[in-house]
Amino acid sequence: MVWARLLTQIFGNTTHAIATVLSAFMAGLALGSYVFGRLVDAGRNALLAYGLLEAGVGLYGLLVPALFALTQRAYTHLYGLVEVSFAAFSVVLFLLAFVVIVIPTALMGATLPVLSRFCVTQFSALGRRVGDLYAVNTLGAVVGCALTGFYFISHLGLRGTVRLGASVNVAIAVLIVVTVAALHGRDVTPEEVGGEAAAAPEAAPSRSRLDVVLLLAFALSGLAAMVYENAWTRALTLVIGMSTYSFSVMLTTFLVGLGLGSLLYARWWGAREIGMAGFGVLQLLIALSALTSIPLFERLPLLFLRLRLGLGDSFTQFLTIQMLLSALVMIVPTLLLGATFPVVARIYTRNLSGVGRSVGTVYASNTLGAIAGAFLGGFLFIPVIGIQYSIALAVAVNAVVGVLLVAVDAAVRPARRLLAAGAMLAVSISAFLGFGTWNKGVMTSGVTIYAHHYASLPTDALRREWMTRDDLLYYREGLTATISVHRSAGSDYLYEKINGKVDASYGDTPTQLMVGYLPMLLNPGAKRVLVIGMGSGMTAKAVAAFPVEQLEVAEIEPAVIEGARFFAEKNGRIHDDPRVRFIHADGRNYLLAVRQRYDVIISEPSNPWIAGIGNLFTREYYQLARASLTEGGVFGQWMQTYAMAPEDLRMVYRTFAEVFPDVSLWAVNDSDMLLIGTTQKQRLRSADLRAALAGRPAAQQDLRDLGFVDATSLFAMYLMPKATLLTMAGEAEVNLDDVPRLEFSAPRNLGRETTTLNMRLTQGFVVRPDVEDADPERDPTGRVTLALAHGYRATRDRTQALDWVERALRVAPGDFEARLLRARLLAEEGRSAASAEELLKVVAGWGPRLDAAVEVARSLETEDAIRVLRRIRQRAPHLIEARVALAEALQRGGDSQKAESEYREIQRDRPQDRRIFYGLGRSLLAQGAYDRALAALEEAARLGETSGEFQADRGEVLMWLGRYREAVAAYRLALRSNVEQVTWRLNLGISVAQLGPAERDEAEQRFREVLAMDPANTRAWEELRKFGTRF
Known part of the structure; x- marks a missing residue:
């Protein structure tokens, strides 16, 4: 983890750079496993060899700061290659990373075959011993991952953590060397510590094509595992977030599954015979368990919200939720994946004299497959076919491998081979066709960040409705993140999300x-x-x-x-x-x-x-x-x-x-x-x-x-x-x-x-800027002071803005621009009457900015707005916006007849203004003139009116006219803009109920949603009673 962080500080956090570093790391593991697996079988003291390997890793760790500094220098000189050939640069980047970390990673990769050579003293116990070793090694990685991700880096720093790790490696090496020396002092060979002395070397049996098939199958299993890990991580970040803790949780969970899977195999099945078909069945089970994660992901955002509401929102509880959801997705497939290594090692190993070679070869084959999976998953599968179908493709790989392994096992009856083939076909088809595509609105809902938005919604159905209400204009599962662009329902408001978080709008x-x-x-x-x-x-x-x-x-x-x-x-x-x-x-x-x-x-x-x-x-x-x-x-x-x-x-x-x-x-x-x-x-x-x-x-x-x-x-x-x-x-x-x-x-x-x-x-620390040519204290006209007042309003600091505009008015009490700004600020503060008084002064003495006065008047309380707007209309009878605003205020105040009269006068001057027809329709609706109201509203729609309020008004008119199916459509559009609007939802339920018995379930659901949001809503209760159902 730490070396990867240090290298990405040099190479960058791009998918390409991370994949390159990861591949170089795993390549070193594969090389070490393969080479040292062969060497250890020829040696006589595997335990001492293991101690020396740990010493090598630890000593190298102490050299890391100097080596990475040299790497940074080399990288800056080689970066120009990217302009010449990206492929060439990629190769050079891989080689540079590989050269830096090949020694310690090769030594790390060597530890498993070396320890296997030492610990496996009975061929019948090979599966158990190798399973135990792999489990202990992986569970140790779990502890290291958790401590590093949650504590060491933040408290000790990267280099401090490296030094701690190096110290642990060296301490292990010293302990091993001392133990070996003590054993030699007692004339006991280290190999005898595990029980019986190792058997005399046997002639290595010749390898068959089935061995090649086994290694290839295990490589493909490693490929699928990395595709899963990549895809699951990308999907989970949409749910549990993108913090460093989230990634530590996901990686830790993945490793826990691998370690426990190996341990469970070792304890329960390690001493039993297993063949190619057994490994094949394991692959089919992996495919089946991974298949179940596909429909699960779309349910995770809503499950996250339930857990967040139930467990609370402290940071510890948040981490607990992350762990639970990660485990829900990963734990079963990774348990099965963890069992694959000891299973394959048991099948591939023919005798005790070749344990190191066999374990090293098996480990190397799986790691090479994992390298391919990391590259293909990150660079090809996810960007091209998406996260969901990347999981499906990996499922198909496991299923096909499982069937082939069953087919090549001569001990399996033909009928069972056919059964396995049928299972493979069913799983593969289900992976691609058995589930609908994830709802992109749900997956990009950003529940980690916006949980408080959903907290007021009492049911999952309402939360899902909120998540899916906006129009999706763009969606791309890119190289590093999922990018989506949305348009708010009923408006032109756009926002862009990165992994569900709004990053631009x-x-x-x-x-x-x-x-x-x-x-x-x-x-x-x-x-x-x-x-x-x-x-x-x-x-x-x-x-x-x-x-x-x-x-x-x-x-x-x-x-x-x-x-x-x-x-x-x-x-x-x-x-x-x-x-x-x-x-x-x-x-x-x-x-x-x-x-x-x-x-x-x-x-x-x-x-x-x-x-x-x-x-x-x-x-x-x-x-x-x-x-x-x-x-x-x-x-x-x-x-x-x-x-x-x-x-x-x-x-x-x-x-x-x-x-x-x-x-x-x-x-x-x-x-x-x-x-x-x-x-x-x-x-x-x-x-x-x-x-x-x-x-x-x-x-x-x-x-x-x-x-x-x-x-x-x-x-x-x-x-x-x-x-x-x-x-x-x-x-x-x-x-x-x-x-x-x-x-x-x-x-x-x-x-x-x-x-x-x-x-x-x-x-308490704010200092007035030292502006050489604009000192508000030396401002005889008040213009500098007024400009600052405008600026403070722009920064949303209304207290300062009011203070500065009042200073400007003390200097220039006849400055109507200052009075207009003061009126605007008072209106924004909710001081409607005071704002109206300022506006009346502006209207009486200043003609050029009456349009701005109209804008402020619109935000006043109804009576104040009507008073000001009538004065403006008297002063500027041809100012259309003043007349429109007055009509709106009259309608808001309940005087729909006068509002209608105003709208009809304006209509002659603005025959193509959708606001006029919408306002006219609302005034007619208030008077009960439903046919004429609908005609006006339909004209507004033709001219482009789409707001949620408009759709709700249109829905109400259609209800009164008995056109319930159209009313249902209108209310559904309206609710997309405001999911929490109880009256609209109630009217939707009433309209749906009028469509007949076939729609009863939906109508009942709408009424129950109304009662969930407003438990005292008697009309919804009465509508439920008509169905003969209880609250």
Whole structure:
């Protein structure tokens, strides 16, 4: 685990890099097992050989830091090969990893055949002894995996953990050597310790084709096992999350199954004869057990929620749920997989003199198959046919292997061979055709992160309905993650998920844009820019608004780049910009390898609780980024305040601030921070920002849309300089590559609401920016003060915004723009009457922005809104939006006849406005004019109205008209936008009930769902009574 982490810090966290490291590791195991298995049979002291192997592994572990440092140097020099030939680079990468770890992995691989040679002293006990050894070895790996993943790395660090492991290896070696010496002192050979002395060497029997078939079958079993492991892990991450603890749980569970399976075989069947058919039956059982996991996965998200609600949401209970679900999927197949090694070793071994050779050969064949499975599963099967069908394919492999093994066993009767073939055919067909495709909405529901969203829904049916309500526009099981793009039902709102977690959305637009705009505004002359993380592409769009010559976007998952095409309206069609170069790479690894310098580097990773993301928040990463900046360069880093303990947030702040010569902290809003690091002192001038924005209409419009009315308003985002940031961070720990504290502490706060706490703790340290040419204390016109008020509103800090707008009004009480902003802020605070009074002042004295006054008036309480809107209509009778808003307010206030009159007048001026027809339909519905209401609503639909409220109103009209089937369809569409709307669900149930007895079950289900959400709903109870059923 630790060596893999160290190597991925060099090679990157891409699937290609991880698979390469894993393959090199397993290749070393196979080589060691194969070679030393042959050597040990010729030796005389297998126990001493084992001690020396452990010593070799331990001593090598002490050399790891120096060797990996040399590896990093070699890698940076060889990276250029990727531009010449990716295949050549892949081979070189494998060889580089192999050279570094071949010695210890070969020694590790040798331990099993060597110990088998020592422990197996009776041929009849071979299956039991080898099973015991494999079980002890694997269960030891379980302990090591659990301790390393849950404790050692986070407390001792990577190198400390390596040193501990090396010490254990050396201690074992010393113990073995001392034991061997003591035995020789007593004239006892080590081989006699296990019981009888080993038999005299026998002539090695000739191998037959059946032996080759056996090894090939075991290799295919190893291939299938790695495909399972890869696919199960990918599917489980959609349910139990992507933290480092999640992966440790999954790996530990897998190993527990293997170890226990070997142990159970050794205890129950190890002393019995077993043939090729026995191994074949075992393969068929593996196929059958893995087959059952396919339909299970779609049920896991709902099971997770039940367990979370039942057991609680503490971190310990969360880990317990992860273990339970992982075991539910893996434990039975892995128990059977664990039994395969001692079974095959027992079949393949012919005599005691060849135990080491046989065990080594068997182990090597399985490991080579596992290497193939790792590559094929990660690079071919999952990206091409998907996770579900990758499992199905592995099931078919096990089934076919099982039948072939039964067929070649001469001791099996023909009838039983036919039975096995029939079983294989049934299992294979079931794997591909017996189950429906997993519901993608359920699988990408992100229950780990969004469990609180589902907590208010009392039944599994309602939770599933929530999960599947939105339109799925894009879905790809990519190389590293599952990427999906969704559109909210009844709206144009888009969001992108990575493994079920929303990583980009229309709602994140302020952050996605400002992460790009702010660093560029501080260095507007930048020519070469690197953005790490694609997301929706909006950050790249912000960078592209400036005259950069080359913009590189490094994204680890190619499917994210493709998915971002759905955000073309928001990202400015960044894919078509000739200056942009998309790079499929780990951003940190790319920065390390290319040795380029950039004017601006923007790091926009996902959340640090996700495994591997913590590498983009360490001191070494920031040092790498600083070294990659040109003179005057700027580095921008996004940081969250939600689901982050204050200690973790301050850890990031301190780690960042200690690296860059000058640093500042900015807030896009209360949830999203921006850290800015520069190689030179940061100089803040409003004139510089204005000049940077001059001639860039797209950037100016984006900033206005976000609420930043001019360059000065951007300074409202500023929180503090470097010195204050370090003071606030205090004695916080530093996040290091060697001790990745953040990656292990952040998952413990997943789901916790920490935004308010973190912002309150931050407020005491906020410092007003030292802007050379925009001092609000020397602002005779109040324009600087007002601009800051706008900026604070844009950052969602209404308290500061109100304070600054009132300062502006004290300086310039006749400033109607300030009064309008104050009215808007008061409305957002829920102070409707006070807002209305401000709006009336604006209406009386300021004509140019009455449209903005209408926008604010819409948000007021009904009476206040009508009062203001009538005044606006008097002042500007031709302002259509004021008339529309007045009609809406009248309808909201229950005066549907006046609302209808307003809508009909507006209709003459706006004959193609769907809002007018929708509003007219609602007013007619309120009056009971159902035929005319339906006609208006149908016209609104023709013009493009699709909202959930519209569908519900249409459903109600159709109910009154007795058109129940159409009403059912309308209410179903409505509920997609709001699953929790009780009245809509009740009306759906009533409409379904009217369709006849055949629909009774569904109607009853709807009424029971209403009562589950609203137990006091008498109408639902009465409807149930009509069916003669009890509550």
